[in-house]
Amino acid sequence: xxxxxxLRKLAELEQHLERSRQFSGIDVDxxxxxxxxQRIVERLLQIMVEICIDIAGHIISDGKLRMPxxxxxxxxxxxxxxxxxxxxxxRLERMAKFRNIVVHAYEEIDAAIVVGILSGRxxxxxxxxxxxLRRIK
Numbered sequence: 420x421x422x423x424x425x426l427r428k429l430a431e432l433e434q435h436l437e438r439s440r441q442f443s444g445i446d447v448d449x450x451x452x453x454x455x456x457q458r459i460v461e462r463l464l465q466i467m468v469e470i471c472i473d474i475a476g477h478i479i480s481d482g483k484l485r486m487p488x489x490x491x492x493x494x495x496x497x498x499x500x501x502x503x504x505x506x507x508x509x510r511l512e513r514m515a516k517f518r519n520i521v522v523h524a525y526e527e528i529d530a531a532i533v534v535g536i537l538s539g540r541x542x543x544x545x546x547x548x549x550x551x552l553r554r555i556k
Contacts, residue, residue: 420481422555425474429548432470436544439463443537451530460533461521468518471511471547478502478554491515502554503547510543 442460450456468490475493479486484500487493491512498508517536520526 420477420555425477425551425555428470428474429551432467432474432544432548435463435467435470436541439467439537439541443541445534445537447530447534450534457528457530457533460537461528464514464533464536465518465521467544468511468514471544472515472518474547474551478551489515490518497550503550507543507546507550510540511547514540514543 439460442456445456450460472490472493475487475497478484478500479493479496482500484496487496494503494508494511494515497503498505503511514536517532520528
């Protein structure tokens with residue numbers, strides 16, 4: 420496993436996470452009324468999820484784990500391998516599905532969901548980082 424690559428990606432994740440936390444106090448109305456904030460936050464969340472997916476892919480490949488059926492399933496594979504606990508895996512699966520909505524514009528992005536992520540789910544990225552660090556040590 421290329422630990423240097425994974426550590427670099429984790430550092431990048433941390434940088435984006437700190438930027439995201441600048442928006443953690445925003446309320447739904449303020450978020451809805453500020454298109455610039457919407458684009459910044461959506462892009463930051465997209466990037467953070469993609470970094471996690473990329474790291475998951477490296478762990479899956481290195482561990483010769485089963486091939487995931489999609490981005491969300493990559494986190495399920497990590498749960499199956501004991502890298503993530505089931506609760507965190509479920510939350511990250513939902514984040515991957517959220518990322519698909521942001522990227523592919525399948526439907527309008529629900530401001531309440533985004534604000535909920537900002538106010539209560541950013542720590543999931545920290546938990547992912549800690550799980551990965553435990554795995555690569």
